[in-house]
Amino acid sequence: MDQIRSLQRRLLAQRAQKLLDHPQGMGNYFTFKTAIDILGLDWNAVAPGGIYGVTGPGYFDMGYMANNIGPSKAAIEAFKEASTWDLLRVYPPDCMRDLKTYVANKKFSRELGPDFDVMGVEGAQGGIGYTYLSFLNPGDEVIVTDPGYFHFVPAAEICGAVVVPITLNADNGYRLRPDEVKQKINSRTKMIVVCDPINPFGTVQTRDELLEIAELARNNGLVILNNVTHNTHQTNPNAVQIPMASLHSRETPMDHVISVSGTSKGYGMPALRVGFMAGHPALLRGAFLTKMEITKIHINYPGQFAALAAMHDKEYVQTSTDIIRRNLAHLKETVSKTPGVVMPVEPDYGFCTMIDVSKTGVTAQEVTVGLLNHKVAVIPGDGLGEVGASDYIRLNYSWPRLDCFEAFREGLPKAIAESQEGRYAAAVKAFFEKAGTARGRRIVDLITHRKPNKMLPSCDPTTSPKKASMLRSCKTETPKGKGK
């Protein structure tokens, strides 16, 4: 181990070294994958082929943000039709004209023109990476939400930028509030990340908030990264999501906004790695040149045709939205029935939400292990930020059938009860001790110093002889075991 570290320290560039011990570096934060090892399960039984999703028979995937409904038939047909000798033997153009035009309208609600263009990138993530690389200098400050999407923080830090977090909480409605953004702006600020809908809460910004944030950025010479990748499914029928690019006008120019989106979330095609980055051509040019020097990956033709077909398939989007709404209703019922668990805010768009398990007296990481023990894969909060790192569990609720949500309903109280027995505490601590991050050490301390006798009684009615009284006490007692 020492030898490995010394090799890494000697040869890896500083930017890669930063990731080795980063709390949001993959492998350093806790996921259902950590739970596979803790439970001694066979990886091939849970996530065959080493993929990021859970496809093993009998298991349910509420973990990473793949759209589990999968692609539309029309997209698959288009993909097959475009897999020809002619189309595979050439370097494709950055993005076919038809696709650019459609994406501009459909994803960013704006026309292509002299001041707005779309570039193909390797998923929305490609757009995030190229935006950071093209705009951030060492020492620049980037305003992001905490919690937030895994990569917003480490990706900025490897560019030498400094992340300035804004805590999402009940006071700000789990959204970026312009007055809070304003307070964080100083002479070093370079970028504001407006992820809308917000991963992980699924909340959306209002039109006024977007206009105010855009104005703040404009007046202070800042770039906005507007990531709208979760905006396809209108989960709450009353919610309205507005791409910032669409607010462009003579009075409110949006030339300082870079927008990104992809086809993984809305159209269930993460394997294609098709994404889009849009903005003023003068700025996109910087990103285009960066892309050419680093990966030179233009989206493959079959992927471009599949993306176009998917976006035209209105029925697919309607059907998948119905599924997602149904799932959320089931999930909300489960949360309301499970003592000690709350959903801090209801999602408006997309299919990710957070639950807070802090009132159960155990950590989200222990409950994650317990849930996988009951066949449900989830991701606890430490990969998403410092805030709620051991309280939150993020849930992907796009599974196409209700069996997943039934399993979650049955498994959640059992997972909590097993955690309250202390069954997973040592293994969770061992994981974070090995990861060696400061955030991980805080979770180790939390588990070490909580008093077992002060934990809430088991909330699992199926293992408890005193079901009714226990449920009552779980509902009313405040947790004493978890100081924060």
Ligand SMILES: Cc1ncc(COP(=O)(O)O)c(C=O)c1O
């Ligand atoms: C907010 C957000 N942005 C970007 C991505 C990456 O999407 P893609 O697969 O299109 O790269 C994700 C995936 O979870 C996400 O949630």
